Amino acid sequence: xxxxxxxxxxxxxxxxxxxxxxxxxxxxxxxxxxxxxxxxxxxxxxxxxxxxxxxxxxxxxxxxxxxxxxxxxxxxxxxxxxxxxxxxxxxxxxxxxxxxxxxxxxxxxxxxxxxxxxxxxxxxxxxxxxxxxxxxxxxxxxxxxxxxxxxxxxxxxxxxxxxxxxxxxxxxxxxxxxxxxxxxxxxxxxxxxxxxxxxxxxxxxxxxxxxxxxxxxxxxxxxxxxxxxxxxxxxxxxxxxxxxxxxxxxxxxxxxxxxxxxxxxxxxxxxxxxxxxxxxxxxxxxxxxxxxxxxxxxxxxxxxxxxxxxxxxxxxxxxxxxxxxxxxxxxxxxxxxxxxxxxxxxxxxxxxxxxxxxxxxxxxxxxxxxxxxxxxxxxxxxxxxxxxxxxxxxxxxxxxxxxxxxxxxxxxxxxxxxxxxxxxxxxxxxxxxxxxxxxxxxxxxxxxxxxxxxxxxxxxxxxxxxxxxxxxxxxxxxxxxxxxxxxxxxxxxxxxxxxxxxxxxxxxxxxxxxxxxxxxxxxxxxxxxxxxxxxxxxxxxxxxxxxxxxxxxxxxxxxxxxxxxxxxxxxxxxxxxxxxxxxxxxxxxxxxxxxxxxxxxxxxxxxxxxxxxxxxxxxxxxxxxxxxxxxxxxxxxxxxxxxxxxxxxxxxxxxxxxxxxxxxxxxxxxxxxxxxxxxxxxxxxxxxxxxxxxxxxxxxxxxxxxxxxxxxxxxxxxxxxxxxxxxxxxxxxxxxxxxxxxxxxxxxxxxxxxx
Amino acid sequence: xxxxxxxxxxxxxxxxxxxxxxxxxxxxxxxxxxxxxxxxxxxxxxxxxxxxxxxxxxxxxxxxxxxx
Ligand code: SF4
Ligand code: SF4
Ligand code: SF4
Ligand SMILES: [Zn+2]
Numbered sequence: 001x002x003x004x005x006x007x008x009x010x011x012x013x014x015x016x017x018x019x020x021x022x023x024x025x026x027x028x029x030x031x032x033x034x035x036x037x038x039x040x041x042x043x044x045x046x047x048x049x050x051x052x053x054x055x056x057x058x059x060x061x062x063x064x065x066x067x068x069x070x071x072x073x074x075x076x077x078x079x080x081x082x083x084x085x086x087x088x089x090x091x092x093x094x095x096x097x098x099x100x101x102x103x104x105x106x107x108x109x110x111x112x113x114x115x116x117x118x119x120x121x122x123x124x125x126x127x128x129x130x131x132x133x134x135x136x137x138x139x140x141x142x143x144x145x146x147x148x149x150x151x152x153x154x155x156x157x158x159x160x161x162x163x164x165x166x167x168x169x170x171x172x173x174x175x176x177x178x179x180x181x182x183x184x185x186x187x188x189x190x191x192x193x194x195x196x197x198x199x200x201x202x203x204x205x206x207x208x209x210x211x212x213x214x215x216x217x218x219x220x221x222x223x224x225x226x227x228x229x230x231x232x233x234x235x236x237x238x239x240x241x242x243x244x245x246x247x248x249x250x251x252x253x254x255x256x257x258x259x260x261x262x263x264x265x266x267x268x269x270x271x272x273x274x275x276x277x278x279x280x281x282x283x284x285x286x287x288x289x290x291x292x293x294x295x296x297x298x299x300x301x302x303x304x305x306x307x308x309x310x311x312x313x314x315x316x317x318x319x320x321x322x323x324x325x326x327x328x329x330x331x332x333x334x335x336x337x338x339x340x341x342x343x344x345x346x347x348x349x350x351x352x353x354x355x356x357x358x359x360x361x362x363x364x365x366x367x368x369x370x371x372x373x374x375x376x377x378x379x380x381x382x383x384x385x386x387x388x389x390x391x392x393x394x395x396x397x398x399x400x401x402x403x404x405x406x407x408x409x410x411x412x413x414x415x416x417x418x419x420x421x422x423x424x425x426x427x428x429x430x431x432x433x434x435x436x437x438x439x440x441x442x443x444x445x446x447x448x449x450x451x452x453x454x455x456x457x458x459x460x461x462x463x464x465x466x467x468x469x470x471x472x473x474x475x476x477x478x479x480x481x482x483x484x485x486x487x488x489x490x491x492x493x494x495x496x497x498x499x500x501x502x503x504x505x506x507x508x509x510x511x512x513x514x515x516x517x518x519x520x521x522x523x524x525x526x527x528x529x530x531x532x533x534x535x536x537x538x539x540x541x542x543x544x545x546x547x548x549x550x551x552x553x554x555x556x557x558x559x560x561x562x563x564x565x566x567x568x569x570x571x572x573x574x575x576x577x578x579x580x581x582x583x584x585x586x587x588x589x590x591x592x593x594x595x596x597x598x599x600x601x602x603x604x605x606x607x608x609x610x611x612x613x614x615x616x617x618x619x620x621x622x623x624x625x626x627x628x629x630x631x632x633x634x635x636x637x638x639x640x641x642x643x644x645x646x647x648x649x650x651x652x653x654x655x656x657x658x659x660x661x662x663x664x665x666x667x668x669x670x671x672x673x674x675x676x677x678x679x680x681x682x683x684x685x686x687x688x689x690x691x692x693x694x695x696x697x698x699x700x701x702x703x704x705x706x707x708x709x710x711x712x713x714x715x716x717x718x719x720x721x722x723x724x725x726x727x728x729x730x731x732x733x734x735x736x737x738x739x740x741x742x743x744x745x746x747x748x749x750x751x752x753x754x755x
Numbered sequence: 756x757x758x759x760x761x762x763x764x765x766x767x768x769x770x771x772x773x774x775x776x777x778x779x780x781x782x783x784x785x786x787x788x789x790x791x792x793x794x795x796x797x798x799x800x801x802x803x804x805x806x807x808x809x810x811x812x813x814x815x816x817x818x819x820x821x822x823x
Contacts, residue, residue, distance in 0.1 A: 341822045384821035385785075689810075707770040710803055714765050721804070730809065748809040749817050752793070753781035754800045 001376035003331050006369065010327035012362050014269050019304035021068040021083060023267035026237030029053045031068065031083060032305070038086055038298040041291065043094030050090060051098070055122040055236050056162050058095055059147055061087040062154045064233045067264065073271050073304050078278040081301045085284065089294040103170065106133040109192035109250045113137070114179045117145025118232055119223030120197035121163075122239030123246075124171050127195075130247050134171045135191075139178040143167075145199070146230070188218055193246045196221040197239060210262070211255045212242040220246055237263055270361040271304040309356035309366070312563065314572070314588040316356070316366075319346050323356065323366050330373050341382060347373055348387045349584040351574035352459060353535035358567050370575070374461030385726070386749060387580040388460035390690040393725075394644075395421070398452035399469065402668065403648040407660055408447025412481030415442060417508075420489035421452035425644035426605035428651040430622045432658065433518070434508065438486065441515040447480060450652060454499070455491040455536075459576045470499040477503050486511060490534030490543070490604050491574075507537075509603060509621060513546035517553055517625055528557040529619065530598040532607055533568035541565075547603055547621055554624040561595055569595075573606040579690070589614040599634065609638035640683060642693035672697050674704070676740045691729060691745050698722055699731045700740055717743060723751070766803060768796035775803055785820050 017023075021031040030049055037046035051057045054064075064084050072080035108131040113124045116138030124134045136143070143163045147154070167173055179187065181202050187194050196205075196219055205214050207226045214221050222238030224230065241262050248255050282289070282297040289297060309323060310316040316323070326346075333343040350370045357365035377383040398404065398421040408416070417438055424431050438446050454469035477483065477500075485505040487493050496505050529551060537543050544565050548558050563569045572578060572588030593616045602608050603621040611618040617634040619627075627633045639647060653669065656662040676696065678686075686692070703709040703720030710719040721730045728751070732744040764775055773796050780793040780802055795802040804813070 339823070340819075344822050384818070386817065386821060708801060709769045710766040710775075710801075711769040712765045713767065718769065719766060719803075728804075730804065730806070732806075744806060746806045746809045748804065748813045750782050750784040750813055752802045752804065753783065754795070754802050755781070 001334055001372055003334055006327050006331055006334075009364060009369065010324050010331070013322065013324035013327070013364055014306045014362060015322035015324045017267050017269035017306070019269060019271070020071040020073055020267055021081075021304075023261075023269075024071045024264050025053075025068045026233050026264045027053045027055070027240065029068075032301070032303050034090070035081070035083075035086065035298045035301045036303070038090065038294050039301075041295055043090050043291065043294075044096060045094070046086075046090040047094030047096070050087060055125060055240065056118070058091050058158055059154065059162055060118070060232060060236060061091040062158075063147065063150045065231050067231070067233065073273060073302055074276075074300055076273065077276045078300065079281040082281055082289075082297055085289050086294055086298060089289040089291070092288055093291055093294075098165070101129075101169075104129075104131050106131055106170075108132050108247075110135070110190075111193050111195065111246060111250075112187045112191040113195045113197065114184070114187070115145070115195075115197035115199065115223065116140075116143035116173070116175075117197055117199060117223060117235065118147055119235040119239035119242075120145075120195065121166060122236045123195045123197060123222065123243045125166060125169075126240055126243035127246060128169050128171050130243065132192075132247075132250075136171060136173045137177040137179050137187075138173065138175050139198075141175050143173065143175075147232070184219070191218075192250050193218045193220065195219075195239070195242055195246065196225060197223040197235075199224040201225060210241075210259060211245040212238060213245055213249070213255065218249065220249075234264075269304065269306060271302065271306065272308055276302065306361065308359045308361070309364075312359050312567075312569070313356055314569075314591045315350050315577075315584060317591075318349065318584050318587050321346070323360075323364050323369075326366065327369060330369065334373070334376065344377075344382075344384055344387075345581060347377070348384070348575075348580035349577055351535070351570040351572060351577045351585075351588060353570035353574050354538065355535065355563070355567065355569060358538070371458075371461070374459075375463055376461075378461040378463075383461060388456070388462075388576050389726070390641075391456040391576050391579050392460060392462065392465065394641075395452045395454065395456040395465075395469075397645060398450075398648060399472070401665070402645075403652055404451040405652055405656070406447065406449045406476055406480065407655075408480055408483075409445045411445055413447040413483040414444035414481075415446040415486055416477070416480060416483040417446060417448045417486045418453075418488075418492065418505075419448075419450070419508075420487070420492045421648065422491075422605040422644075423488050424450065424651050425647050426609055426639060427620065427622055428647040428654075430626050431651055432655060433626055434488070434622075435655075435659065437518050438511070441511070445483075446486075447483065448655070449476060449480075449485075450648075450655075453489070453492040453495040455495050456576060458495060458498070459574070466499060473500060474503070490536040490540075493540065493543070494536040507540070507543050507546065509546040509550060510542055512621075512625065513549040513553075517550065527555075528559050528598060529601040530559050530561045530596045531564060532561065532571065532592065532600045532602045532611070532618075533564055534602070534604040534607060535568055535570040535574055536604075538566045538568055543603070547601070550621055551601055551624060556601070556624070558601075559596075559598055563595065571602075571604070571607040571610045573604075573610055578606075578610070585610070586614070589616075612636060613638050640687055641690065642686065645692060645694065672701055674700065674738065674740050676700070676742055677736070678742045682742050682745060685745055689745065689747060691747060695724060695729045695747075696731050696742060696745060698724060699729050700733060703731075728752070764794055764803065766794075768799060768801055770801075771796055771798035773798050784817060785823075787820060 022028055034046050034049040054060050066084035068083050069080040074081050110133045111127050113120045113136045124136050128134050207221050212220045212222050220242040222242040223235045226238050227234045279300050282293050329343045333341050352367045354367040435448050454466045457465035486508050487505045488508040569592050572585035578585045589610050600618040608618050608620045623633045653664045656664045699720050699722040702722045717734045719732045727747050729747045734741045775794040776797045778795050779790045793802050
């Protein structure tokens, strides 16, 4: 697997990107963290968040010119969030004097700071913290510069205290020292670097916009000299950034490396604004927000962060993970040589429905990532066998003589009806009817081909099996005269598109829509249905339209779901999640059901089975076309795994007899010479443990024939085991006359060496 | 995985009509081999695995090995 490409994709994900406000703020205050604290009423913690990024937070927090608010995403839905007002409130209600910092030795060098305004103060403060000996030169008799001119919110005492705190750090301050061009020359000789924050200077300076270096001298200039504006926050930011440059300059490290996101920048984050309810900004009753007003205003913040795919996907929600960290975890998992692959279960819990890509601003498709990952796991021998074993065996069964067959009328087939494997398992009774319908409506030779398209192999990452299967289908297609396939299953459609592009197909639903319904006399009550589209054909508009047409022809009304057509959701079967992680699968069904109270209309057998199993009234499109009694099918229970096998096997036999007048191979109807009684409780165990009736029969048959079994004389019961392929099945049973009463079944994959 | 199979099991080997005994038995999974104490028939060597063991400890170890 191409891990570099994976990490590149992970970098594209904007989940971790800052909101517009924070990226615009020249010092990148963590606005969401700040506002979250205010919302909780924790003003002291909110102030701490400010302090982390904003120099002299008590001063700037009261007078900042808040460029952040201009870009606030809330602005079109009731007005920008009043970040600066909230900062004032945090200063008022949450300020606590900083803890005394342990002074660090000033051994890195000496820096002169000229100008005692906010930019100079910030540069001095930061350089002192980085371990430089700092001397400040101020032309007047006090530090602070223009901040003294602010009135209102900012009290004189606060400024004095903050300046005092700065001086207490051991920064030397030379007041009443006016430095001119000539004075600067002197300081350049005396210090390792000089910061110029004087607001005005005798000559035009060549200041680098990112490093603030003047030419390639040891002088750095910020504040009004570089910003050409009076913004207090841009001044502070330039002082801070110049201090970083000075540190690099003296330390002789690259001046430019990885500084792209310093200062104000435009965030790549996108935030969905559709559906946001407008809320007006909270008005302050006095000069400053009260605590209560602050909490309410903070509540207006949207906490902008891209969670679009997560919100719509039950899988990402279940694991509470963003594609960004998901991909990083896959990257780690792929690199493990010895050790546990903790991400396996997650990787096998994605339904590969591709809704994430539909939702993503950046077109990231986790489906494609997961597909590649599963294939890589298979190649490296790291795919847990148990995750997909049952489904792959089911596919093998469908392609065995027990189900698979091809029949056509004499001559070259023009159409081949290919119902797939799950539809005949769930609806064996409709297949013959559909075939007869096709023959009666379509002019030309229509054949039938039973089998499985290979979707389970594709989902399991088994490209070996997938390709093998596609080859067989292709050969059959060529042998029958390259007919057009008539597909009834959406998964088949997507597999044919992906692996058999040379075969043209038409969906069965298009044919019904085009040729009309077989018995159109059914009058249904005005009843509205919501279509749960199949995720495998989210981009097949013809199918979407045909389904709706058939529904309308049958007298129903359609009420679209929020997630429909190309944005449809998976029922929880896709990607074999139903086998690999039942809980995850159940989440998908549950979320889907919660979307609407309407009865659902589906056109995939597995969608119907899963939805009905969870108690949702759901019609398959074939119910609309063929069912006699709609009420009885609305909640028709899904067949068990064993019944799904039997349904397929019997369908083949029936079609052979009824349509082709052939007597099926004796093998296909082979029966055991005992009858089994299986209580409901045991039936449920079989479902949960993926044990089939035919497995149990084989165990008992072997036990009876070879006496390979244990006997419990007290209970008069037997316990027998048989290894079938890679699983050992155990059956506990009693013999009741001719019948077998099955008491329990279980299995294990470990092989026990009996010697 | 030892110990889950009860020593005083009511089960007998139906073919040999023998009481079962505790013995070290070889177990294999995903290319790994290990030995565990299990109950088996002393005559034909058929090994007994209880439901509790199969669906409990054994399943757990299988899953662990699958994620290695
Ligand atoms: S008010 Fe100023 S300091 Fe606060 S977030 Fe906005 S720009 Fe940054
Ligand atoms: S809504 Fe909140 S997070 Fe989003 S931009 Fe505005 S203040 Fe920032
Ligand atoms: S493919 Fe489907 S299940 Fe997987 S992450 Fe995307 S939306 Fe979720
Ligand atoms: Zn024996």
